Amino acid sequence: MTVSKTAAVDAGKAARPGRKEPVEAAAEGTALQMGELSELLGYSLKRAQLKVFDDFLRCVAPLQLTPAQFSVLLLLDKNPGRNQTEIANTLGILRPNFVAMLDGLESRDLCARIRSTNDRRSHILVLTDKGRAVLTRAKKLVASKHEARLNELLGPANRAALLDMLATIAREF
Amino acid sequence: MTVSKTAAVDAGKAARPGRKEPVEAAAEGTALQMGELSELLGYSLKRAQLKVFDDFLRCVAPLQLTPAQFSVLLLLDKNPGRNQTEIANTLGILRPNFVAMLDGLESRDLCARIRSTNDRRSHILVLTDKGRAVLTRAKKLVASKHEARLNELLGPANRAALLDMLATIAREF
DNA sequence: CGGTATTTGATATGGTGGATAACAATTATC
DNA sequence: GATAATTGTTATCCACCATATCAAATACCG
Numbered sequence: 099m100t101v102s103k104t105a106a107v108d109a110g111k112a113a114r115p116g117r118k119e120p121v122e123a124a125a126e127g128t129a130l131q132m133g134e135l136s137e138l139l140g141y142s143l144k145r146a147q148l149k150v151f152d153d154f155l156r157c158v159a160p161l162q163l164t165p166a167q168f169s170v171l172l173l174l175d176k177n178p179g180r181n182q183t184e185i186a187n188t189l190g191i192l193r194p195n196f197v198a199m200l201d202g203l204e205s206r207d208l209c210a211r212i213r214s215t216n217d218r219r220s221h222i223l224v225l226t227d228k229g230r231a232v233l234t235r236a237k238k239l240v241a242s243k244h245e246a247r248l249n250e251l252l253g254p255a256n257r258a259a260l261l262d263m264l265a266t267i268a269r270e271f
Numbered sequence: 272m273t274v275s276k277t278a279a280v281d282a283g284k285a286a287r288p289g290r291k292e293p294v295e296a297a298a299e300g301t302a303l304q305m306g307e308l309s310e311l312l313g314y315s316l317k318r319a320q321l322k323v324f325d326d327f328l329r330c331v332a333p334l335q336l337t338p339a340q341f342s343v344l345l346l347l348d349k350n351p352g353r354n355q356t357e358i359a360n361t362l363g364i365l366r367p368n369f370v371a372m373l374d375g376l377e378s379r380d381l382c383a384r385i386r387s388t389n390d391r392r393s394h395i396l397v398l399t400d401k402g403r404a405v406l407t408r409a410k411k412l413v414a415s416k417h418e419a420r421l422n423e424l425l426g427p428a429n430r431a432a433l434l435d436m437l438a439t440i441a442r443e444f
Numbered sequence: 445c446g447g448t449a450t451t452t453g454a455t456a457t458g459g460t461g462g463a464t465a466a467c468a469a470t471t472a473t474c
Numbered sequence: 475g476a477t478a479a480t481t482g483t484t485a486t487c488c489a490c491c492a493t494a495t496c497a498a499a500t501a502c503c504g
Contacts, residue, residue: 130361132346132349132361134349139433140323140324140338141342142437142441145437146316148363149444150444154313172306172307173303173306177304183451185303194493197453237307245311252439259432260312261312263429263433266425267319267421271420355482356481365463365464366483367464390481391471
């Protein structure tokens with residue numbers, strides 16, 4: 099029914115240290131009023147997304163992987179024998195834009211394009227050994243640093259609930 | 272188990288009449304396995320954000336306002352007498368990029384730059400009458416179409432919990 | 445079979461955001 | 475009063491995203 103107000107969720111509710119605000123606009127350092135912006139889901143959604151992506155980049159910096167690149171490696175590992183169109187489509191990447199992205203991964207020897215014998219138009223995408231190794235290390239970094247930090251902030255239950263709601267929106271909105 | 276019915280758990284069953292289901296025979300198009308991608312918060316976060324922004328654009332299309340423009344108008348309304356740097360900073364927009372954005376709003380007579388008498392370097396930003404009118408109409412569209420749709424999908428309690436968690440991430444992550 | 449349409453990967457290109465450097469005008473600091 | 479800092483601005487640069495188009499390969503269909 100109602101959502102339990104866990105400590106994590108209302109953790110940062112503390113108000114800012116109040117300061118006197120002169121009638122004149124001369125004073126500086128006064129925090130601006132967010133107004134209805136705080137109620138705009140899209141606003142918090144975007145700001146949270148930027149923070150999460152930024153943290154992801156830091157956590158996986160040793161491997162020089164972006165979130166998008168990581169998602170490609172993950173998908174290639176779980177779905178062998180697929181071509182560029184299939185991988186790009188399920189990630190919401192347009193085929194033209196996927197070409198340069200694959201070029202980057204292939205030039206780093208993380209994956210390879212193989213001409214399909216069935217359909218010589220398409221390229222079967224495969225992870226290289228190095229690609230698998232990098233993916234394994236990346237998964238560990240993401241789990242131990244990135245997702246762990248989110249769990250610490252929200253708590254496991256809230257994190258799961260958040261993930262579920264986001265997936266619902268992404269799927270049905 | 273101890274996890275209270277945290278919303279998201281039953282978010283999926285919140286109202287939604289079955290609409291488009293790719294139930295085609297699809298002898299060849301087997302869905303790809305998402306694997307650990309489903310557990311990556313950043314992935315669902317980004318996809319949800321894109322959906323929400325897309326819906327926002329549709330709902331407010333009659334007024335030709337982007338989420339960023341809407342947030343500027345909201346902020347100007349709630350914070351009179353502020354200059355470009357202050358508004359841009361609280362929205363996470365870099366000052367150089369805020370210039371063109373303001374040019375767009377000002378050219379449509381939604382807001383105006385006024386040279387400050389205190390500090391003749393800065394421009395005080397104000398909403399015009401038209402800007403206030405557009406903002407009022409935009410708020411109604413957002414509430415009745417956009418946020419209402421999210422409420423319908425998640426339920427009010429879940430939506431509030433989601434917003435709270437996103438704000439927490441945006442603030443403390 | 446042969447002609448047409450479709451698919452696949454690829455290129456080119458344009459638009460939009462985001463980030464940094466630099467600059468003139470103005471103000472703050474010492 | 476000389477120097478530093480701030481404000482708005484311009485000019486770039488780069489990452490993403492989207493569309494049109496193309497050659498090669500395949501599917502379709504009379």
